[in-house]
């Protein structure tokens with residue numbers, strides 16, 4: 001994925017995932033999924049798969065304000081703050097398929113997952129997507145609430161999709177994301193989310209996740 005760091009006055013910024021980000025991504029991955037992807041899967045996704053679009057979210061204000069030049073240089077290489085979430089999708093024709101999304105376990109309930117989802121939907125639309133799909137564990141109520149908020153509906157079930165416990169996956173889809181109605185809805189959710197993210201303190205999320 002190409003492009004610069006995106007952000008609009010928030011203490012969070014979204015940027016394309018880089019190979020240098022993968023160790024921090026893997027740390028979240030192992031705490032978020034019972035079937036974690038390997039770092040080589042991420043390597044393939046960001047460096048070799050031309051259908052892939054992967055992003056990370058940085059919390060940008062976690063640092064002392066005055067640092068020496070070498071520290072500034074190191075931070076620039078390592079990223080503009082703390083990596084608190086990531087997500088990715090594959091775009092094939094007009095369908096964006098969200099392949100992963102996770103926020104840091106210590107940072108959940110603060111809008112980061114929603115921020116990632118909105119960024120991916122907006123990016124998908126700008127790249128020509130008209131529908132977005134994903135699979136989610138039937139038991140993953142938190143994620144399903146998030147998708148439901150953005151108009152995803154369950155359109156099918158994949159039996160025994162997850163190898164660790166043979167849990168089924170729900171296939172969820174939202175169509176016509178490029179329609180004026182959906183874009184308007186996205187815009188108003190985005191405005192409320194930006195406000196929440198702007199006010200969000202460094203500690204104490206809105207809620208804890210299960």
Ligand SMILES: CC(C)(COP(=O)(O)OP(=O)(O)OC[C@H]1O[C@@H](n2cnc3c(N)ncnc32)[C@H](O)[C@@H]1OP(=O)(O)O)[C@@H](O)C(=O)NCCC(=O)NCCS
Nearest residue numbers: 032102103108109110111112113114136143145146208209
């Ligand atoms: C799913 C996940 C990305 C959500 O991220 P998050 O940063 O905690 O979520 P947000 O704070 O942005 O909340 C967004 C929405 O998610 C839902 N949600 C979040 N926390 C919730 C909770 N504890 N209980 C119920 N719903 C919850 C709500 O719909 C919420 O919107 P609202 O604030 O208007 O109610 C995060 O829980 C995660 O990384 N889980 C592990 C990995 C995973 O399951 N990924 C999904 C794979 S399909």
